[in-house]
Amino acid sequence: MKLNFILNGENMNIDVPGERRLLDFIREDLHLTGTKEGCSVGECGACTVILNNKAIHSCMTVVGQLEGGELITIEGLEKNGELDAIQKSFIKKSAIQCGFCTSGMVMTAKALLFSNPHPTDEEIKKAISGNLCRCSGYKEIKESIKDAAYNSNKEES
Amino acid sequence: MSVEHVNYLQPKTLQELQKGLKSLTEKSALLAGGTDLMVSIREKKPQIDTYLSLCNINEMKSITEIDGWIRIGAMVTHTEAALNNKIKTFFSALSMACDHVGSPQIRNKGTIGGNIMNANPAGDVLPCIMLFNGEFEIFNSEGSLRRISVNEFLSESGKTTLNKNELLMAIWLPIKPDKKSCFVKLGSRTEVTIAQISFCLSWKRINDEYLDIEAYIGAIDNKPLKIDEINEILGNRPFETESLDALSTFLSNKIRDIRINRKRESKLKIYEHEKLYKERAVKGVVYDAISFMKY
Ligand SMILES: Cc1cc2nc3c(=O)[nH]c(=O)nc-3n(C[C@H](O)[C@H](O)[C@H](O)COP(=O)(O)OP(=O)(O)OC[C@H]3O[C@@H](n4cnc5c(N)ncnc54)[C@H](O)[C@@H]3O)c2cc1C
Numbered sequence: 032m033k034l035n036f037i038l039n040g041e042n043m044n045i046d047v048p049g050e051r052r053l054l055d056f057i058r059e060d061l062h063l064t065g066t067k068e069g070c071s072v073g074e075c076g077a078c079t080v081i082l083n084n085k086a087i088h089s090c091m092t093v094v095g096q097l098e099g100g101e102l103i104t105i106e107g108l109e110k111n112g113e114l115d116a117i118q119k120s121f122i123k124k125s126a127i128q129c130g131f132c133t134s135g136m137v138m139t140a141k142a143l144l145f146s147n148p149h150p151t152d153e154e155i156k157k158a159i160s161g162n163l164c165r166c167s168g169y170k171e172i173k174e175s176i177k178d179a180a181y182n183s184n185k186e187e188s
Numbered sequence: 189m190s191v192e193h194v195n196y197l198q199p200k201t202l203q204e205l206q207k208g209l210k211s212l213t214e215k216s217a218l219l220a221g222g223t224d225l226m227v228s229i230r231e232k233k234p235q236i237d238t239y240l241s242l243c244n245i246n247e248m249k250s251i252t253e254i255d256g257w258i259r260i261g262a263m264v265t266h267t268e269a270a271l272n273n274k275i276k277t278f279f280s281a282l283s284m285a286c287d288h289v290g291s292p293q294i295r296n297k298g299t300i301g302g303n304i305m306n307a308n309p310a311g312d313v314l315p316c317i318m319l320f321n322g323e324f325e326i327f328n329s330e331g332s333l334r335r336i337s338v339n340e341f342l343s344e345s346g347k348t349t350l351n352k353n354e355l356l357m358a359i360w361l362p363i364k365p366d367k368k369s370c371f372v373k374l375g376s377r378t379e380v381t382i383a384q385i386s387f388c389l390s391w392k393r394i395n396d397e398y399l400d401i402e403a404y405i406g407a408i409d410n411k412p413l414k415i416d417e418i419n420e421i422l423g424n425r426p427f428e429t430e431s432l433d434a435l436s437t438f439l440s441n442k443i444r445d446i447r448i449n450r451k452r453e454s455k456l457k458i459y460e461h462e463k464l465y466k467e468r469a470v471k472g473v474v475y476d477a478i479s480f481m482k483y
């Protein structure tokens with residue numbers, strides 16, 4: 032099908048089978064390999080991307096569902112060579128160990144801050160409930176998200 | 189997934205949808221959010237000839253109030269349903285249920301219609317629709333619409349009765365402003381958990397009197413079960429230990445009877461003592477659910 036959508040801020044017009052799994056399309060066709068494949072069945076959150084400001088699993092999505100929408104992958108967060116506030120906080124707070132969950136975790140956090148710029152601890156916990164980290168750095172991850180929210184809000188005021 | 193000979197249809201209008209429905213075969217799949225479908229495709233690897241994606245049909249995406257009913261399009265996501273003010277006000281049980289389906293990613297994509305059509309005994313939405321005496325709006329390949337009750341929608345064994353040229357367009361819930369409701373689910377963890385037991389409850393409160401209590405319990409049989417005896421058991425003292433224990437014992441016996449009479453072995457690989465878990469744990473569910481009646 033002919034597909035129109037926005038990828039990381041750029042208009043895309045592509046001919047692609049509508050039923051192609053979004054995760055494969057991102058990694059294999061677009062060569063954006065920051066998005067990871069963990070469980071492939073919606074359990075781990077490693078494949079999380081943002082579609083129309085909401086966190087979704089790219090392993091549970093087909094490309095046709097992008098039509099007319101705006102997709103952001105982890106590669107789209109960096110602006111003019113500068114990392115996003117969430118990425119900076121993850122580094123600052125050492126919220127990364129092996130890193131496999133990190134891009135999904137960061138995308139989930141980004142979507143949370145889109146809809147809720149001042150999340151409580153409980154809201155952060157609920158937001159990342161679908162993202163598993165096997166190195167188990169949840170404490171640092173939650174702190175990073177809080178720190179990023181604080182820094183983004185400070186910049187805006 | 190094989191790319192050859194696969195049709196991907198994503199209609200924008202009801203006419204296109206009708207045409208799409210007409211073209212479906214036994215090998216075709218309706219695609220809503222995909223959170224159930226993509227898992228089953230991955231596990232069973234069926235040869236699918238046509239995908240009919242429903243994500244661009246506006247009539248399936250809105251929540252509207254019409255003549256004393258709320259119409260919820262089948263493509264409304266769990267996130268949208270959980271946040272909707274009308275659903276929160278008149279159908280709290282549904283709002284609470286949708287707020288705890290899977291993870292945020294699942295709720296952002298998974299739809300009310302997909303959940304109902306999947307008709308999983310542990311699905312969180314159907315018990316609520318039954319509690320509110322909801323109706324199902326069905327669209328077919330001739331372009332006609334009909335509204336049916338749950339008895340017509342679900343077979344005895346808990347499967348949906350629609351055929352391949354039909355789909356669920358919306359559900360309709362009658363507004364009863366004096367009724368309150370709640371939903372409680374017991375799972376193996378607090379978030380991202382499939383129900384071991386789900387329980388939804390509605391009631392009317394006039395001063396300190398509780399009237400017209402209705403309840404459904406889910407995930408214990410092939411479809412949600414109405415608890416006809418609840419008014420009798422709780423009487424006018426729903427918060428007293430005696431009433432709560434009586435209801436717990438009643439439900440525990442019911443779950444035991446279902447277990448004993450089950451002809452087919454459970455597909456789950458569980459130990460003998462785990463089989464008794466629900467019978468014991470239902471007490472906690474009862475205490476949790478009834479506590480919502482205080483507010
Ligand atoms: C990790 C994970 C956690 C989950 N947690 C829960 C949970 O806590 N509670 C729960 O209840 N469920 C849960 N689910 C199951 C699932 O997410 C929900 O049932 C969801 O609502 C399904 O909706 P969907 O739009 O994704 O359906 P899809 O996967 O798109 O469709 C499901 C089925 O229904 C059919 N269908 C869809 N829409 C229609 C329609 N309008 N008319 C006719 N047929 C239709 C499809 O053809 C398909 O067979 C979970 C799933 C995963 C992967």
Ligand code: FES
Nearest residue numbers: 069070071076090
């Ligand atoms: S790879 Fe998508 S949720 Fe695990």
Ligand code: FES
Nearest residue numbers: 129130164165166
């Ligand atoms: S850092 Fe290794 S899985 Fe999270």
